[in-house]
Amino acid sequence: MEAGNATEVRPGLRERKKQKTRETIIEIALELFAERGYEETTIAEIADVAEVSPRTIFAYFPSKEDILFCDTPEIQERLAQVLRDRPEGATALDALRDFIAGSLSPDSNEARNEALRRRIVAGNETLRRNGRARLAGFEQLMAEAIAVDLHAGPGDIRPRMVAAALVAAFSAIQDHDPAAPPESSSPEQAMAVIDDVMGFLRGGLEALRHD
Amino acid sequence: MEAGNATEVRPGLRERKKQKTRETIIEIALELFAERGYEETTIAEIADVAEVSPRTIFAYFPSKEDILFCDTPEIQERLAQVLRDRPEGATALDALRDFIAGSLSPDSNEARNEALRRRIVAGNETLRRNGRARLAGFEQLMAEAIAVDLHAGPGDIRPRMVAAALVAAFSAIQDHDPAAPPESSSPEQAMAVIDDVMGFLRGGLEALRHD
DNA sequence: GAGTAAGTATGCAGGGGCTGCACTTATAGC
DNA sequence: GCTATAAGTGCAGCCCCTGCATACTTACTC
DSSP states (O other): OSSOOOOSOOOOOOOOOOOHHHHHHHHHHHHHHHOOOTHHHHOOHHHHTTOOOOOHHHHSSSSHHHHHHHHHHHHHHHHHHHHTTTOTTTHHHHHHHHHHHHTTSSSHHHHHHHHHHHHHHOOOHHHHHHHHHHHHHHHHHHHHHHHHHHOTTTOOOHHHHHHHHHHHHHHHHHTTTTOTTTTOOOHHHHHHHHHHHHHHHHHHHHHOOOO | SSOOSSSSSOOHHHHHHHHHHHHHHHHHHHHHHHHHHHTTTTTTHHHHHHHOOHHHHHHHHHSSHHTTTTTHHHHHHHHHHHHTTOOOOOOHHHHHHHHHHHHHHHHHHHHHHHHHHHHHHTHHHHHHHHHHHHHHHHHHHHHHHHHHHHHHHHOOOOOHHHHHHHHHHHHHHHHHHTTTTTTTTTTHHHHHHHHHHHHHHHHHHHHHOOO
């Protein structure tokens, strides 16, 4: 450890290089996937363009698909945190709404990648399926939080139903309107749609609230 | 075409052999998967025990996973038919209930395979995920039928939400109680659970019915 | 600044899923 | 029987992914 570093320790050269390599791989993979299709792009090609060995790619990502979906765990962790830290009166749905609102700030780089990702996934059946499967983590998270809201026991299926409906609603919004990615519409519009969904869900939740 | 056949043409030797081979492959694959795990069982081993060439297996099934989930399309088709043919007053939920009730007759062979399948899928993360992904077809089917019930337009997300909740509910019942496979409990018990779910869903549906 | 420890990149060999193609074998209809 | 058609097979090969041994880099210590 060097002395004189500020509150944030700037990571060493090694760490920075690693981060850079990782980002390069992602960037190039997304570009190639978008350009010529996911299945049609091989690990070897990505490695070639990224100027690393194919073996190295697997040191960074457990699988080809994980290059594409690498952000999921991080986003999920953020959501988990928001749910954990929500104030006393706030429901899980409230927390989710805030989370989404907070995620709509279009960080240019992130947004660009996200748009690419969407296009790539849209163009491949398997990816669509697996992409949805990855939402299972979010669903689980929401189900747990909703269970708390509903004072539901562990065997109660209501939280899962609500969480599933929720995920389905957002999937529907995303999948079914590929012509209108969220960055093209304004955040306000996006929030309006989301509030719509929330309204429905709250209605459904009320109907299920018999505790 | 031979003359003198009854209403049902008994398929020729070729067709019967084919069917037999197909069933043998499924049977042996399920046994091996259950015995030593899905990932640990190779196509070569299945082929070996089934006394066919590995290449032949791929003539019958597009992928290893499809050996396991081979019934899904057929069941889905049956559900689609039930939904199509439901009488005027019956809702999609009613039709689904009937469909499930009709499916609970424990055909010994079918039930045995189904139990095996459940165990196999339960023991493998990827299979659980993909198994659920295969439910997307059912979800879609139900969503379409529910959309009719709700007089919902094409962009309406309510039907999807309900369908997703529905599928989630049944998944929850199946996944979360691996100790109690459906054949062990009586059909009456199973139907009681299902009616429970149906009650919730009808409640949720009512809340969404603002047409 | 040389030397060592730890971390990273790479090459190689190989397993396993899956496919296209050519070829043999078995059934069907004449 | 004899031929058209379909099923089964063997082979070569692509691709994802893994374990392992090895070269290379950065980091730390003296």
